[in-house]
Amino acid sequence: MTSREYPVAGFVELAELGAGAQGKVVLARHESGGGPVAIKYLAVDLLGNTEARNTFRTEAEMLKRVVNPHVARLLDYLESPWGAAIVLEAVAGRPLRKVLDEHDGPLTPEAALTTLKGSLLGLAAAHAVGVVHRDYKPANVLVQDDGQSKLIDFGVAVLTGQGGRAGTPVYMAPEQWAGEPATPATDLYAATCVFMECVSGNKPFQGTTLEALKNGHTQTPPPLELVPDPLRPLIERGMAKSPADRFWNAHEFVSELEAIAVQSYGPDWERRGLLTLGAVAAAVATTIPLAALGGALLAPGASSTAAGAVTSGMTAPGSMVYAQGTATADFMAKTGTSASKGFMAKVGGTKGAAAIGGVGVGAVIAAWVLWPSGPGVGGESRGGIHAYFTRPGVLTGQPNMPASETPYMDLIMTVTPARVKPGTDLRLVQQFRARTPAGAKYLPGGRRQCFGEDTKRTDVVGNYGFGWYDTEAPSDGTYLAFYRVPPAKPKQLPTGPGAVFIPAKSKKSGDAQPYIEAECAFRSKWTQSSTLKVPGPDVLAPGTYLVSMIAPLQITGKREGVSQEAMGTVNEGSAPIVEVLDG
Secondary structure (H helix, E strand, C coil): CCCCCCCCCCEEEEEEEEEECCEEEEEEEECCEEEEEEEEEECHHHCCCHHHHHHHHHHHHHHHHCCCCCECCEEEEEEECCEEEEEEECCCEEEHHHHHHHCCCCCCHHHHHHHHHHHHHHHHHHHHCCEECCCCCHHHEEEECCCCEEECCCCCCEECCCCCCCCCHHHCCHHHHCCCCCCHHHHHHHHHHHHHHHHHCCCCCCCCCHHHHHHHHHHCCCCHHHCCHHHHHHHHHHCCCCHHHCCCCHHHHHHHHHHHHHHHHCCCHHHHHHHHHHHHHHCCCCCCCCCCCCHHHCCCCCCCCCCCCCCCCCCCCCCCCCCCCCCCHHHHCCCCCCCCHHHHCCCCCCHHHHCCCCCCCCCCCCCEEECCCCCCCECEEEEEEEEEECCHHHHHCCCCCCHHHCCEEEEEEEEECCEECCCCEEEEEEEEEEEEECCEEECCCCCEEECCCCCCCCCCCCCCEEECCCCCCCCCCCEEEEEEECCCCCCCCCCCCCCEEEECEEEEEEEECCEECCCCEEEEEEEEEEEEECCCCCCCCCEEEEEECCCCCCCEEECCCCCHHHHCEEEEEECCEEEECCC
């Protein structure tokens, strides 16, 4: 069966997301408008197989039980003599498997902990309604651009207490190998295996045969020497051979995880983990073509939140009907689901200088492109940069300052349209958030004394700066920098020479930098919009470009006599992409 032969009535297929022996998954939207959905079809050669139909139906029944932000939501299940389909929430992300395969080296401990926490919360929701996933693995975790994750594919899920050897051998718990009853501890074992892979870069057991993998999971202790010391207790308990020796439930696991994370990596570990994971995911080519769920996927004039409904009733081959009556309430619900040189010139020893440096946990610092369906002008491109210091005490002159107290900046950039031609009006909006410690003295052990924003003390944080300093842009006005691809690389921040600078009109709004006494730091934010008319090919030749208000797109620390390497300057993220068409 193909989706084109037997589509779900009223839906228009947008793209194929994946295919295999059991069927295929497509991205679709209702013809009346609304946000996209993912539709999973059972393969046509399995329609006459009663066991296959029952398994497919069971997957939908398991999904229906689980409602949680960390699990891809079931919208509906449809079945007829001509086909079967599961209609799911469309998740804007890419598989954790692909993130790990394309990322050079292991994830940071904070990013790995963030991934594990999101997965545990999704598993907790499943376990609360009696469902054991049984196939938790990187391929079944989708990482979104904000670092959040969602659990997918309940194809072999069972109710707690049911047995069987189904699963993926690399991550299967000892009881799965023995065919014993599955419990929440079974999923927690698999989640710990994946966590170890995230933080070490290696699967717990490297066997190349089923027998070797079975021996590893059932008899061999996990190689704890591959992971940082603070995280070893989580892995040791999460991968205990006996389910009784593991965490009692996912919530208990989360509590222990958070306690260790705060103690070892600071109170803002999760914010840094989300931002880092989002940046890493952004550098991975999106295999699911829905990096943004917006208007470009809708029919002209359609609402971005209006959802169409599949109608039940008698239909002929070529459509799908409900086998269970009226549409569910869920399905009927709505599915719609840069800085100027003048600004940074303030950096120095004043409030405005040291205070250029806040961000919400959900900030998006990733890059994606949503092209329109046709070849013309349109679409949207986004990108961002997260900058911080791994040794902030070197930057600020406070040797006892913990890494979690680092100054940081986040720039989130949106370019519209993402496809342009000469004469097109192009707009880049840059949202700035930053945190700048000031007036703080750090004691041995990382304890902080705060003397306030107006202190005159010389032994506190104060005489430093960070931002973009030596720009390549002309000094006579505001410009946007366009870096040609290649030699610029889409997955990296543009830091080299060779940008084309085009004059732009710029407007800044929402400028604020209050001092937060509880943090002993300034929180800064503003939004800047730059607009220009795309010039002809004599200035900007047809091709693909990275675009930025800053050139190079790199933030540095500033303290006399201190190198960037010494202070551990880190810039993560990628730039928006613009395609210039031949006029």
